Amino acid sequence: MSQSADRALAVLDLLGAGQELGVREIARELDLAASIVQRMINTLCDRGYVERGPGGQKYRVGYRAFQVGRSYLAHGDLHAVSLPELRTMAERDQINAYLGVLRGASVVYLEALQSKGPIAITSTQGSSASLHSTAFGKVLLAELPDTEIAAILGSEPFQRLTPKTKTTLDEFMEEIREVRRTGYAVSDEENIEGVFAAGAVIRDASGQAVASVSGAVPRHQLHSDGIDNLCHIVVGAAQRISRRLGAAPAAMLRTSRSALQSS
Amino acid sequence: MSQSADRALAVLDLLGAGQELGVREIARELDLAASIVQRMINTLCDRGYVERGPGGQKYRVGYRAFQVGRSYLAHGDLHAVSLPELRTMAERDQINAYLGVLRGASVVYLEALQSKGPIAITSTQGSSASLHSTAFGKVLLAELPDTEIAAILGSEPFQRLTPKTKTTLDEFMEEIREVRRTGYAVSDEENIEGVFAAGAVIRDASGQAVASVSGAVPRHQLHSDGIDNLCHIVVGAAQRISRRLGAAPAAMLRTSRSALQSS
DNA sequence: CTGCTTTGTTCCTATTATCGGAACACAGTT
DNA sequence: AACTGTGTTCCGATAATAGGAACAAAGCAG
Numbered sequence: 001m002s003q004s005a006d007r008a009l010a011v012l013d014l015l016g017a018g019q020e021l022g023v024r025e026i027a028r029e030l031d032l033a034a035s036i037v038q039r040m041i042n043t044l045c046d047r048g049y050v051e052r053g054p055g056g057q058k059y060r061v062g063y064r065a066f067q068v069g070r071s072y073l074a075h076g077d078l079h080a081v082s083l084p085e086l087r088t089m090a091e092r093d094q095i096n097a098y099l100g101v102l103r104g105a106s107v108v109y110l111e112a113l114q115s116k117g118p119i120a121i122t123s124t125q126g127s128s129a130s131l132h133s134t135a136f137g138k139v140l141l142a143e144l145p146d147t148e149i150a151a152i153l154g155s156e157p158f159q160r161l162t163p164k165t166k167t168t169l170d171e172f173m174e175e176i177r178e179v180r181r182t183g184y185a186v187s188d189e190e191n192i193e194g195v196f197a198a199g200a201v202i203r204d205a206s207g208q209a210v211a212s213v214s215g216a217v218p219r220h221q222l223h224s225d226g227i228d229n230l231c232h233i234v235v236g237a238a239q240r241i242s243r244r245l246g247a248a249p250a251a252m253l254r255t256s257r258s259a260l261q262s263s
Numbered sequence: 264m265s266q267s268a269d270r271a272l273a274v275l276d277l278l279g280a281g282q283e284l285g286v287r288e289i290a291r292e293l294d295l296a297a298s299i300v301q302r303m304i305n306t307l308c309d310r311g312y313v314e315r316g317p318g319g320q321k322y323r324v325g326y327r328a329f330q331v332g333r334s335y336l337a338h339g340d341l342h343a344v345s346l347p348e349l350r351t352m353a354e355r356d357q358i359n360a361y362l363g364v365l366r367g368a369s370v371v372y373l374e375a376l377q378s379k380g381p382i383a384i385t386s387t388q389g390s391s392a393s394l395h396s397t398a399f400g401k402v403l404l405a406e407l408p409d410t411e412i413a414a415i416l417g418s419e420p421f422q423r424l425t426p427k428t429k430t431t432l433d434e435f436m437e438e439i440r441e442v443r444r445t446g447y448a449v450s451d452e453e454n455i456e457g458v459f460a461a462g463a464v465i466r467d468a469s470g471q472a473v474a475s476v477s478g479a480v481p482r483h484q485l486h487s488d489g490i491d492n493l494c495h496i497v498v499g500a501a502q503r504i505s506r507r508l509g510a511a512p513a514a515m516l517r518t519s520r521s522a523l524q525s526s
Numbered sequence: 527c528t529g530c531t532t533t534g535t536t537c538c539t540a541t542t543a544t545c546g547g548a549a550c551a552c553a554g555t556t
Numbered sequence: 557a558a559c560t561g562t563g564t565t566c567c568g569a570t571a572a573t574a575g576g577a578a579c580a581a582a583g584c585a586g
Binding site: 002003022024025034035041042 | 532533534535536537542543544
Binding site: 015018039040042043046048053063064074104204 | 264265266267268269270271272273275276278279280281283302303305306307309310311312314316317323324325326327328329330331332333334335336337338339364366367371373387388389390391467469471473
């Protein structure tokens with residue numbers, strides 16, 4: 001809506017990818033005149049959202065963006081309440097523990113705790129993952145009406161991430177129905193090869209699904225009853241978090257079809 | 264420099280304080296017309312930097328700000344290299360461990376690990392602290408020329424945070440000389456009552472001070488030789504981190520007077 | 527050393543996007 | 557029902573922005 005503001009944010013978006021960029025480099029990428037980018041950079045620098053890299057030539061994300069972004073976790077009690085549960089999963093149960101929310105067409109990881117196990121699964125706090133291949137995505141999408149799910153997932157075939165990734169809407173909706181019945185979702189090497197994950201939704205006091213917990217372990221590490229065990233731990237954690245957010249125990253069972261958000 | 268972009272960032276800054284605000288509320292705070300704020304909010308929302316609160320009326324920081332802000336830690340190896348050292352401090356040595364950088368007239372905490380000890384010291388990742396009262400501030404300022412220190416600290420008397428806070432430039436510079444001699448700094452209940460902290464700088468491959476480690480413990484928890492022990496641990500951690508960043512062992516001893524950054 | 531290229535940065539004015547008061551729709555209160 | 561708050565939309569005068577061109581400095585190849 002506001003061109004200048006939008007361009008400034010576009011610059012920030014670009015730098016948010018992680019690497020340092022020069023003014024003309026950014027200009028080329030965004031297809032803008034260097035002088036425009038220069039002005040945006042200056043404005044962003046003045047407010048600390050962008051800063052010069054060590055070399056003094058290129059620019060990168062600034063400390064203010066870090067501070068402001070951090071405050072995202074402070075809204076509500078979600079993060080604070082979930083952290084102890086995630087820690088337990090990671091430390092006691094040796095499960096990689098994640099907290100995520102549905103934003104746009106992705107899951108955004110609010111927290112990602114790595115267990116001390118042998119294999120490191122590399123999803124970090126702040127990163128995002130696709131919806132059709134993760135337990136996160138299934139469990140969060142299951143809350144929405146079918147038409148909306150299709151709209152969010154977009155055109156088929158969905159991106160194939162592993163041989164086991166489900167790439168058609170039919171396959172996916174089949175599983176969504178299962179998720180709605182059982183109250184949890186699994187991803188059996190559909191997102192990352194060799195990784196098995198389970199997820200369950202977290203509800204707030206109004207009964208709406210606001211986030212999701214997920215636990216992931218190396219596939220080969222699972223014993224015979226390992227899957228049931230993993231699902232049990234994840235569902236239990238999600239329920240305890242929901243209860244501490246004020247969700248009524250009864251509400252945690254029902255599958256709310258109301259929209260999570262609009263946009 | 265760019266008015267619109269600056270105003271959009273001002274809105275983000277305001278929301279970054281943590282609470283949800285309405286359009287007119289923001290307009291009043293920033294002394295702008297509601298329609299301007301509305302346009303900025305729309306732009307910020309489109310890009311995910313701002314989102315509607317659960318109520319649907321007010322606005323808050325969005326997930327994109329979180330993601331972009333997170334990428335601040337990915338620059339260089341500083342955070343990744345420091346984390347294990349901080350963990351050791353927190354878990355093995357029962358010390359609250361912090362990693363901070365000098366930005367503007369404050370220390371910004373890149374990491375804040377709480378030890379499992381009895382007393383929780385509440386400085387969180389992303390928060391900031393004053394320079395004149397913390398070990399962080401002393402050790403980072405000691406790298407700069409005297410005139411610049413005075414400029415950054417601003418007008419006397421400095422804000423009194425505890426009875427032991429040093430509030431005059433003379434007192435402070437006295438201590439800075441001591442810091443330059445010993446290579447580390449302490450804050451004896453100068454920032455928070457009952458808290459004793461020690462800090463040491465981290466240098467990168469070029470020998471420049473880029474950050475600082477600090478360890479804090481409850482004052483009464485210190486034994487007779489506790490202070491020496493704390494300082495030793497902190498200095499050791501800072502040196503190991505510096506070495507892993509490529510700093511030459513010799514460079515870690517010298518007190519660089521070169522400017523850390525301009526602005 | 528010199529010319530070529532690329533960088534960040536500044537200048538300037540036609541143009542265009544922004545400003546912001548006023549008006550609207552809705553919600554909660556009195 | 558009148559009032560006061562909210563978020564949101566409209567639109568013409570106006571002021572801020574756009575962006576090509578020019579500059580200084582740095583890096584590199586010949």
